[in-house]
Amino acid sequence: MQKEKLVKSLAGPLLVVAVVAALWAARDRLFTTETMDDAAASSGEASSELEILELGAQARKNLQLVAKAMRPAVYWRTITIPGAVADRPGVSDRGVTSPAVGTVAAIHVYPGDTVRPGERLVTVQLFSEYLQSTQTQLFEASQEIALLQKDIDRLSAVANSGGIAGARLIELQNNVRRQETLIQAAKQELLNRGLSPAQVSQVVDGAFVSAIDVVAPPPRNIQETPQPNGRPTVAQASFIVTSDVNESLAYEVQSLAVELGQTVQAGQLIADLANHQHLYVVGHAFKREAGYLERAAQESRAIEIEFADDSAELWPxxxxxxxxxxxxxxxxxESRTFDFFVPLENQSRTYEKGGETFLVWRYRPGQxxxxxxxVEKLENVFVLPSEAVARDGPEAYVYRQNGDLFNQISVNILHEDRRHVVIAGDGSITPGTFIAQNAGASLRRVLKSQSASGEQPGLHVHADGTVHAAH
Known part of the structure; x- marks a missing residue:
């Protein structure tokens, strides 16, 4: 009896010990199963993320979503180099100097004014002894010719009748030729000094010029004219703004270097005139980029230029x-850079104010x-704006539109910059497919939100693999 009681009293503790021992023996298998179940659950959650999102018409309008059919293209990888717009030396600016010694008697234009070729800039009161002497020489030579011509006319009849030797008549004719040479030289000198042909004619008649108008120079041409030896000669730039009715507008007075009453010397700068129709874009590159630039220049590759603060919508x-x-x-x-130069043809327009005409240029030096x-050619690729691509770690996605549905597609990016993303033509995008061109990050957020809500968009898959909204 006591033995049975002892067995019964030990049965309970032994059973507990046996259960504990069994659990301890099976601990690795149990924990592994739980871990696998947790991993499977996590995997199920991850795989449950939707690949297709649904956006209504109003939502697409709010995102200002744009989709375009994609076509394989050729894309040039580029390097970006800073630069600035600059005047073209010897072309954009032109200085006007005083032709003779004198005093500034009147100023007719001021900085900011627009002038035409031949329009007055300043009036200079002359007191150049050389100029006065040239005028005197021209007048005296003209009078001398008149006297010699009278003698020739008077003696011609006598010489023909043998009354005087013919040598005398020849001598008078030679004197006329010498005076004509002096007249031609004096006229040319006066024209070079700024006198007009009309003023030179006045000097011949004895009306000496005491003041001259310094005018805007005639237009110049920037054309390459072939010469007989086959080598082109580069002329200076045309200062005509346009080829239509505005061609009379030529120069803008950039600065005025004299004051009223100031004495000026021959060759002294009076005004700086500018015309910004022909400019340079000057790039500032490092030596390591020289090879790329040299090849681009040799192969005449077209480059793209972004102008800061350019109002493109206001210009043609x-x-x-x-x-x-x-x-x-x-x-x-100092900067350890070298420059390269790109010709730029400017655009201009004019406006009237207070009876004066003013000139406005689209591109300006210093801009x-x-x-x-x-630098590198990529073929058979798809080019998208940078905002069309969504990022999630190493993954990159674009979104194919089919009505209200957008299918998320993983893509391989070959190159990207601030503006464009270049996607490999590896079959991830089919030519002709409509791909969203913007709001990629927003579409990614919407997709995650719909995945988290557990709401599957109403859709079904056709036999050809295309996805459509349920109907």
Whole structure:
């Protein structure tokens, strides 16, 4: 009896010990199963993220969503180099100097004014002894010819009848030729000194000129005229603004270097005139970029230029093709950069105010630019705006539109910059597919939100693999 009681009293503790021992023996298997179950649950949650999102018409309008059919293209990878618009030396600016010694008697234009070729800038009161002497020489030679001509007319009849020797008549004719030479030289000198042909004619008649008008110079031409030896000669730039009714507008007075009553010497600068129709875009590159620039210049590759603070909507579209003209062969010791030059044809318009005409240019010297130089050719690729791509770690996504539905597509990015993303033509995008061109990050957030809500968009899959909204 006591033995049975002992067995019963030990049965309970032994059973507990046996259960504990069994659990301890199975601990690794149990924990592994739980971990696998947790991983499977996590995997199920991850795989449950939607690949398709639904956006109604109003939502697309709020995102200002744009979708375009994609076509394989050729894309040039570019490097971006800073630069600025600058005057073209010897072309954009033109100085006007005093033709003789004198005093500034009147000023007819001021900085900011627009003048035409031949329009007065200042009036100079002359007191040049050389100029007065030239005028006197011209007048005396003209009078001498008149006297010699009278003698020739009087003696011609006598010489023909043998009354005087013919040598005398020949001598008078030679004197006339010498005086004509003096007259021609004096006229040319006066014209070079700023006198007009009408004023030179007045001097011949004895009306000496005491004041001259310094005028805007005639227009110049920037054309390459072939010469007989086959080598082109580059002329100076035309200062005519346009080829239509505004061609009379030529120069803008950039600065005035004299004051009223100031004494000026021959050759002294009076005014700086400017015309910004022909400019340069000057890029500032480092030496390591020289190879790219040299090849672009040699192969005449078209480059792209972004102009800072440019109001493109206020001006006509420019059809100019930008190409590098030449590279500088010296490096700036401070910035350690060298310059390269791209010709730029400017645009202009005028406005009237207070009876005066003023000139406005689209591009202005000092304006900052970004120059995109092509360096590598990528073929059979798809080019999208940078805002079309959404990022999630190493993954990059674009969104294919099919009505209200947008399918998320993982893509391989070959190149990207501030403006464009270049996607490999590896089959992830089918030619002709409509891809969202913007709001990629917003579409990614909407997709995650719909995935978290657990609401599957109403859709079904056709036999050809296309996805459509349920109907």
């Amino acid at each position: 579209a420019s059809e100019q093709v930008f190409q590098i003209r030449h590279l500088s062969n010296s490096i700036d010791p 900052r630019v970004r120059i995109h130089v092509p």
